Amino acid sequence: MFRVLFLLLMAVSLNAADAPVDTVSWTHEANCTASFSQNSFTNWAQGGTNQLSWFATGNGKLVRESENSKWKTNLKLELGQVKQEGQGTRKSLDQIFIETVYTRKDSEQFNPYIASTLKTQFVTGYNYDTEPNSPVSAFSDPLILTQSFGGGMKPYSWLESRLGLAAKETFANDYTDWTDDSSTSEIEKSRLEGGIEIINSADLKLNGHVSLKSRLALFCGFENMGKLDVDWANDINVKLYKMINMTFKLQLIYDEDVLAKTQLMQVFGVGVSY
DSSP states (O other): OHHHHHHHHHHHHHHGGGSOTTTEEEEEEEEEEEEEEEEOOSSOTTOOOOEEEEEEEEEEEEEEEESSEEEEEEEEEEEEEEEETTTEEEEEEEEEEEEEEEEEOOOSSOEEEEEEEEEEOSSOEEETTSSSOEEEEBTTBSEEEEEEEEEEEEEETTEEEEEEEEEEEEEOSSOGGGTOOTTSSSOOSEEEEEEEEEEEEEEEEETTTEEEEEEEEEEEESSOTTOOEEEEEEEEEEEEETTEEEEEEEEEEEETTTEEEEEEEEEEEEEEEO
């Protein structure tokens, strides 16, 4: 049922262009960044390790707005690798994230919404602490879908907040550590959690050279109200010169069902942005 709701949301979003042009406005935004670095040493007395690294990111936003409603879809694509002498090629960055939110404009303070998100990755991920390295994830394995409805507000032009009831679905095929319930004898390949979701999203631009995108997602399941899932993603982009940009990414995740520790990822790079 929840997957049907997600597909319905996406379909309506794509077909919204059929609405009358005199009552609907469209805005869109896209940004792509590619960063690359390489180190090579031959007979270098001071020592050193040959290394090749790259990452590419893409962010897109499409907004359909009318007098009575607003439909916003966000897309984030990220992929990066590091090749180091003696270690081979390893993944450094990998994410597919889609979020679509439909909001009714009933008041200036609090407006009803319905939303859906999708999270997965492009390529296989490995645990490099084992020998041989063991795979722990792959494309659509796991696949995380969240559907929610509730009320939201926009206290500032750059800040949006919403609170609602949510259903969080996690699907796995080969890597069932993401979905299996250790208290049962069977191996579960899916997990459904109902709960309360709080989302705070910031999209701020300063002086035309610095942009900040931040999304803090909190989820509290009904079965264990003392447990809080946290996903806080921050992206800072600084325009240095024309198409040359500096990128800083910081993401903090805490999900006890996956790992009972705080996960932290930090990426910094300078590259070409368009």
